[in-house]
Amino acid sequence: MLDSGSLPGKLADCQAKDPAKAELFLVEGDSAGGSAKQGRDKAFQAILPLRGKILNVEKARLAKMMQNNEIATIITALGAGIHDDFNAAKLRYHKVIIMCDADTDGNHITTLILTFFFRYMRELIDRGHLYLAQPPLYLVHKGKVKKYAFSEAEKEAHLKELPDGGVQRYKGLGEMNPDQLWDTTMAPATRVLKQVTIEDAIEAEQVFSVLMGEQVEPRREFIQDNAHLALNLDV
Known part of the structure; x- marks a missing residue:
């Protein structure tokens, strides 16, 4: 096992000793976290379930942030410190994968996590260690044939290949069994x-600075200017 020290209790660690071969999945919710733990390849994949929305670091001071359980758990699991004390040589995983539901809540949680990494572990992004999992939105099935769709267009294409096929809409990662989660979202193949990229993180941070910061007027202007983009915004 990787040198653990005092790792978080809910972290299901991997067996790999080389950080370059190790992956950490930050998974939204205990239900999906349980499926991910069952479906993973424990030789190189570690799972850390996150409960609910993590602290909004845009509004929190450093001391308060360090008291937040989910934030502290992420920092401890990665093992490289934060901010000025961040040391990439101590990073325990060279692939950190954010795995959230493909819905508004999931996007919100992803943005919170991206903002945290941008503010306090930017080097993780600069070095190309941070990734977003892309779970499917639909399962199209007919008989024993199953095809996963990651967009509306892909779903329609599968339905043309499988006329009269059934469609299952995944509302969350927790609706997938461990085998499905592995096949669609976790298996490297x-x-x-x-x-x-740092551009992704900057965009997330800028949006959150406006939407979640202390200044009311910029937030109102942003929502008014982007109302057509924010119909499903849940902040």
Whole structure:
């Protein structure tokens, strides 16, 4: 096992000793976290379930942030410190994968996590260690044939291939059994990962600075200017 010290109790660690071969999944919710723990390859994949929305670091002072259980758990699991004390050489995993539901709440949680990393572990992003998992939105099935769809267009294409096929809409990661989660979102051979760039993080941080910061007027102007984009915004 990796040198653990006092690792968080809910972290299901991997067996890999080389950080370059180790992955950490930050998973939204205990239900999906349980499925991920069952479906993973424990040789190189570690799972850390996160409960609910993590602290909004845009509004919190450092001392308060360090008292937040979910934030503290992430920092401890990664093992590299934060901010000026961040040391990439101590990083326990070279792939950190945010795995949240493909819905408004999931997007909100992803943005909170991105903002935290941008503010306090920016080097993690600069070095290309941060990724977003891309879970499917639909399962199209007919008989024994199953096809996963990651967009509306892909769903329609599968329905043309499988006329009269059934469609299952995944409302959350917790609705997938461990095998489905592995096949669609975790298996290196079949999954889709988006590497987070510093531009992605800056955009997330800027949006959150406006939407979650202390200044009311910029927030009102942003929502008015982007009302067409914010119909499903849940902040």
